[in-house]
Amino acid sequence: MSQMTAIKNSEVSHLAFLNDVLSGLTKRQKTLPCKYFYDDKGAALFEQITTLKEYYITRTEFAILAAYAPAIAQRLPPKLTIIEPGCGSGKKVAYLLSQLVNVRAFVPFEISTEMLNYSLTHLSAQFPSLVISPLQGDFTHSLTVKQLSKETALDSHTNLVYFPGSTLGNFDPLTAIKILKNFHRLCGINGYILIGIDLIKSRHTLLDAYDDKAGVTAAFNKNLLTRMNNELAANFVLCQFSHQARFNEKHSRIEMHLVSDCCQTVMIGEQKIAFKQGETIHTENSHKYTLASFKKLAQQAQLMLTDTWQDEDGYFALCLLRPY
Ligand SMILES: C[S@@+](CC[C@H](N)C(=O)[O-])C[C@H]1O[C@@H](n2cnc3c(N)ncnc32)[C@H](O)[C@@H]1O
Structure with a gap:
């Protein structure tokens, strides 16, 4: 049975938006x-x-997933709870879910009500037997993450935090470390983080x-x-x-x-x-990374880079991290 929790249409409050803008x-x-x-x-x-010719990120990440899904699946245990902060449309996790067996549950964790509802509707239609437990909140807020992981007893499961799209690159290094620490908390000491990062390449390709x-x-x-x-x-x-x-x-x-x-x-x-x-x-x-600069960043959140999967051009990497 698909488990769908009703979502309040509160989203980011009007006042918070106004304060941030001013x-x-x-x-x-x-x-x-x-x-x-x-x-x-x-x-x-x-x-x-994501469908534009110039925007290589999405199609490259999908190609890496398609090529290495069996290798990635081999590195992960069964009965995983997959948590995806900033899941957006949920298209990438849909592909990952189709490649993994025995997933216990999926937890989309989004700030946007619209995106949360969209991913819920589509994923529950595509995976009718998957337990889906949505969380609405801001993954940059350590307190929110702490509270959510307690409330949902995430600690009691083996968790995979899935963070594709190089969304981490949207944050300055100090905030990125804080977010990785939040993910460390979400996945727990026995958990895993699978994260997509965009690599440094020619200025012309990046600007286009x-x-x-x-x-x-x-x-x-x-x-x-x-x-x-x-x-x-x-x-x-x-x-x-x-x-x-x-x-x-x-x-x-x-x-x-x-x-x-x-x-x-x-x-x-x-x-x-x-x-x-x-x-x-x-x-x-x-932000654009090298594998070395990303490894260093992850270490500052007590996360060890254990595996990486890349495309032939070295444009993008999927990285597996483990807490230590
Ligand atoms: C660039 S999209 C990436 C979507 C998807 N993960 C992918 O790779 O295609 C970023 C998503 O993260 C969500 N988001 C951005 N900032 C967030 C935050 N601080 N907390 C939770 N979700 C956030 C947005 O609403 C959006 O759906």
């Missing part, structure tokens, strides 16, 4: 947390990005992946402005901002920005936010 847009370098990309429209645009010709990534980035207009009574004029992708060599990361094309003032409710011409809102980071 605090981000009043900094010297204006910023917005990337978790706000994924409303309904943002999630649909992201799905579109985040600035496609059809403008889908631009629309995804600008959707943050629409979301603020709709949910926070803001009045961003979309055609007065441009999407920009940059490679930051020092931090080994792609950055996405929204550039103000003119000098302008925007209202967020009652609050005025002034923009100079050329000033940007830094909306996302995507």
Whole structure:
């Protein structure tokens, strides 16, 4: 029997969104947390990005999964509970679930109600006998993770935390270590973490992946402005901002920005936010790793890199970590 828990449509509270926006847009370098990309429209645009020719990440990760699923399955014990923080549409875990036998349960752990409901509907139709126990929350919040793992008695099972898509790369190294520590807690001392990481490659390939010709990534980035207009009574004029992708060599990361094309003032409710011409809102980071730099990062969360699986071009890696 598929076990579906009703999900409250609370999502990220309106107040938290407003606070994050006001605090981000009043900094010297204006910023917005990337978790706000994924409303309904943002999630649909992201799905579109994953099919673009320039966006090598999704198809490369799927190809690695397809080639090495038996090898990965061999490294994992039976009766696993699979937890997927930021599961999105759940398409990747669906493939993994189809390759593993005897999975005890699946726990999608999402901040977005829309994505949680979407993955629940699709996965329960595809795997009718799978126990699915959704959790709504923010995987960066250590307290939330601690509470959720206690409430759901995750400690009493052998857990695999599955974190594909190089989502870890969206966080600066200190936050990434904190997240890995949260995953360490979620998987428990006998558990496993299977994580997808994007590897350093040519600047040209990287920039194209985040600035496609059809403008889908631009629309995804600008959707943050629409979301603020709709949910926070803001009045961003979309055609007065441009999407920009940059490679930051020092931090080994792609950055996405929204550039103000003119000098302008925007209202967020009652609050005025002034923009100079050329000033940007830094909306996302995507850190790129080497296997050595990732291994070092994982060690700081007391996690040992035991296995890696890569594509022929060395674009992407699936890494298995164990707590120590
Ligand atoms: C880039 S998508 C990746 C989806 C999927 N894991 C994949 O690899 O295709 C990121 C997903 O993580 C979710 N997410 C982002 N930040 C989150 C957070 N702090 N806590 C929980 N979920 C989060 C988003 O709602 C979105 O569905």
